[in-house]
Amino acid sequence: MSERQDRTAGALLGLAIGDAAGWPAVRHRARLLPPWTRRLHRELDAFAENEQVTTLPVPFALNQPTAPLRLGPGDDAEWAAWTLSWLGAAAPALSRDDVHAHWRAVAVGGALPRGRISVAAAADALRRDLDPPVTGHDNPHHFDDAAAVRAVAIGLVADGPETAATLAGWDAEVTNAGDGLAAARAVAETIARLVRGEPLAAAWAAAAAGLPADGLLAASAERALAVTADVGSAAEAVPLLDEPAGHVYSYGVAAAQTLPVAVALAHAAERAGERPIAAVTAAACLPALADSAPALTGALTGAAHGSSALPTTWAERCRRLAGCCAAELAGLDLVELAGSIEERALAAADREVTGGGSHKGKETSVDQ
Amino acid sequence: MRDRARGCLLGLAIGDAMGAPAENLTAEEIAARWGTVTGFLNDRPSGTDDTEYAAFSALLLLEHGAELTSDDVADAWIRHLTGREGGFPGAGFSELGTIENLRAGLRPPASGRHLHSWSDGLAMRAAVHGVYAAGDPATAARLAAVDGAVSHDGEGVHAGVAVAAAVAVAMTGTAMPQEIAAAALAAVPADSWTARSLRAGVVHAGDVPAVLDAVVVRSYPWTDLAPEAVALAFGAFLAADGEFTGAVTGAVAMGRDADTTAAIAGALAGAHGGLGCVPADWRRQIGPVTGRCLGEVVAGLHPLDLADRLADHLEADS
Numbered sequence: 001m002s003e004r005q006d007r008t009a010g011a012l013l014g015l016a017i018g019d020a021a022g023w024p025a026v027r028h029r030a031r032l033l034p035p036w037t038r039r040l041h042r043e044l045d046a047f048a049e050n051e052q053v054t055t056l057p058v059p060f061a062l063n064q065p066t067a068p069l070r071l072g073p074g075d076d077a078e079w080a081a082w083t084l085s086w087l088g089a090a091a092p093a094l095s096r097d098d099v100h101a102h103w104r105a106v107a108v109g110g111a112l113p114r115g116r117i118s119v120a121a122a123a124d125a126l127r128r129d130l131d132p133p134v135t136g137h138d139n140p141h142h143f144d145d146a147a148a149v150r151a152v153a154i155g156l157v158a159d160g161p162e163t164a165a166t167l168a169g170w171d172a173e174v175t176n177a178g179d180g181l182a183a184a185r186a187v188a189e190t191i192a193r194l195v196r197g198e199p200l201a202a203a204w205a206a207a208a209a210g211l212p213a214d215g216l217l218a219a220s221a222e223r224a225l226a227v228t229a230d231v232g233s234a235a236e237a238v239p240l241l242d243e244p245a246g247h248v249y250s251y252g253v254a255a256a257q258t259l260p261v262a263v264a265l266a267h268a269a270e271r272a273g274e275r276p277i278a279a280v281t282a283a284a285c286l287p288a289l290a291d292s293a294p295a296l297t298g299a300l301t302g303a304a305h306g307s308s309a310l311p312t313t314w315a316e317r318c319r320r321l322a323g324c325c326a327a328e329l330a331g332l333d334l335v336e337l338a339g340s341i342e343e344r345a346l347a348a349a350d351r352e353v354t355g356g357g358s359h360k361g362k363e364t365s366v367d368q
Numbered sequence: 369m370r371d372r373a374r375g376c377l378l379g380l381a382i383g384d385a386m387g388a389p390a391e392n393l394t395a396e397e398i399a400a401r402w403g404t405v406t407g408f409l410n411d412r413p414s415g416t417d418d419t420e421y422a423a424f425s426a427l428l429l430l431e432h433g434a435e436l437t438s439d440d441v442a443d444a445w446i447r448h449l450t451g452r453e454g455g456f457p458g459a460g461f462s463e464l465g466t467i468e469n470l471r472a473g474l475r476p477p478a479s480g481r482h483l484h485s486w487s488d489g490l491a492m493r494a495a496v497h498g499v500y501a502a503g504d505p506a507t508a509a510r511l512a513a514v515d516g517a518v519s520h521d522g523e524g525v526h527a528g529v530a531v532a533a534a535v536a537v538a539m540t541g542t543a544m545p546q547e548i549a550a551a552a553l554a555a556v557p558a559d560s561w562t563a564r565s566l567r568a569g570v571v572h573a574g575d576v577p578a579v580l581d582a583v584v585v586r587s588y589p590w591t592d593l594a595p596e597a598v599a600l601a602f603g604a605f606l607a608a609d610g611e612f613t614g615a616v617t618g619a620v621a622m623g624r625d626a627d628t629t630a631a632i633a634g635a636l637a638g639a640h641g642g643l644g645c646v647p648a649d650w651r652r653q654i655g656p657v658t659g660r661c662l663g664e665v666v667a668g669l670h671p672l673d674l675a676d677r678l679a680d681h682l683e684a685d686s
Binding site for chain 2: 117120121124134137138139140141143178214215216219246248249250254256
């Protein structure tokens with residue numbers, strides 16, 4: 001396996017390991033059990049509230065197979081794999097219209113994997129015949145990190161960092177806008193640079209230079225890096241990142257929160273000479289962000305250090321998908337998937353707009 | 369002008385109080401529980417955050433006038449709100465997000481750049497900017513944007529600006545409901561979520577299922593999206609052809625963020641028709657603001673007194 005192949009597998013496997021490490025994974029995987037198990041879970045939550053007991057329910061199988069509830073990846077690994085799968089079947093050079101057409105066809109056909117609110121809202125808009133970027137912009141969760149997670153896959157497929165950012169922007173604008181879109185571009189570019197051997201700090205700095213200055217993401221990322229600049233390990237950084245995480249809103253998947261935490265923990269581990277798993281397990285210690293911050297942390301550190309730097313114990317448990325968001329992905333082996341990746345370029349007509357923001361070349365820009 | 373200012377602020381308070389029990393319910397649930405909405409849904413109607421935050425913004429206008437700056441607004445939030453302990457009853461995500469940002473030392477516009485910058489928290493209080501700048505939608509829009517920069521960004525500001533501009537035009541007493549809605553649209557970027565949603569509200573006004581279908585994002589569990597709220601409010605206002613009782617009850621009956629949508633519809637219709645269009649028995653039910661949400665800074669203020677003070681300024685300037 002070449003270094004590039006090792007890093008590519010590391011990014012994908014790292015993402016899956018981080019996805020599995022966060023507590024929400026088991027809730028996503030619980031979708032593989034009958035609905036009544038989740039209804040009883042909700043009833044037990046109410047029971048604990050009513051009876052004032054501290055014993056909290058966890059997803060359980062009762063008389064069902066227990067396999068779905070074992071440690072393993074959930075939604076994020078499946079979305080990355082889904083993205084790799086359709087890009088792998090696409091033409092070697094992609095246009096913005098190709099990307100949008102794919103989304104429309106899958107959404108209209110009802111074949112999208114279960115996804116975040118941004119994805120569900122965009123799918124609904126596509127079915128109503130609205131076009132991107134309106135589908136991502138007129139979207140209550142335009143700020144979430146659904147596209148940033150898909151961007152890990154795009155960073156692995158793209159034929160270079162600029163292609164990665166552009167392609168990720170086209171994909172992101174279907175479901176996201178503002179920081180949600182900027183995060184996707186930055187993640188794709190960072191991953192593309194990392195698998196080509198650039199050091200983490202340089203790769204992130206290059207990608208972060210493209211973040212909109214007036215967005216929340218740029219400021220949060222800078223702040224997360226600043227407050228953790230002196231820690232001696234990723235674990236030590238956790239309490240310092242609790243505040244940037246924010247505790248006002250009901251969902252912890254905002255790109256402006258999860259990505260800065262992932263970036264800061266990856267940097268902290270890097271400076272301390274720690275392996276990827278140290279950063280990933282640290283990220284899992286921030287409960288509000290545990291749905292995706294550990295996955296993004298795993299992708300960044302896995303891409304930087306390669307699959308050979310990931311613990312076998314984790315890799316063996318996390319390399320196969322459960323199919324909890326897309327049934328057709330059940331059993332898919334991420335290491336094999338990583339080995340099958342072929343580079344994708346931008347279609348000639350779209351190449352000239354590379355790096356100039358994702359809204360050029362089409363008249364349907366939206367006010368930000 | 370005084371009569372319209374009174375109609376507007378009383379209309380806002382009535383809509384707020386009438387919509388409060390229906391907040392976060394669906395049109396079907398409201399119909400099942402109360403049948404056709406013809407008035408207040410409970411015996412002791414009470415205003416909520418909409419009236420209190422509108423009163424707060426009115427005080428800022430009375431203190432600073434057209435020279436109001438976002439820093440003035442931020443300082444007032446810090447003086448009266450950020451130090452409060454034990455939570456902020458009635459506040460939404462955008463208010464607490466703002467308070468947390470101000471506590472962290474951020475100033476506008478950074479203080480308004482939180483995850484919920486698209487909430488309807490500015491739209492619910494922006495009618496007072498329209499009253500203050502009666503007949504001058506550009507100034508009303510500017511003042512709403514100045515106020516909103518503390519707590520909102522993007523679509524949240526657009527929606528507030530739309531309400532302020534529309535009320536400013538309604539305050540002339542000569543504009544038709546369609547012209548009032550057009551003023552709202554003219555004040556926001558044509559290529560914005562707010563504009564697209566408002567246009568849908570205008571096109572489908574009178575067809576409740578069609579309005580709801582066009583502007584409600586079903587896969588999102590909260591109801592406080594500003595583009596949706598203003599579309600429902602203007603849809604109700606237009607469906608009633610600007611008539612007060614129909615506008616307010618129509619907004620309440622659609623549910624969602626019903627206190628806010630009915631407050632906006634009531635402010636529009638009250639400014640359009642003046643105090644005389646407000647049923648007397650509804651008017652009697654509205655008392656001074658309790659201060660449950662914002663505390664002493666607004667407690668005891670009556671919407672009609674605030675309207676009179678804003679009207680004093682209008683008369684002094686004319």
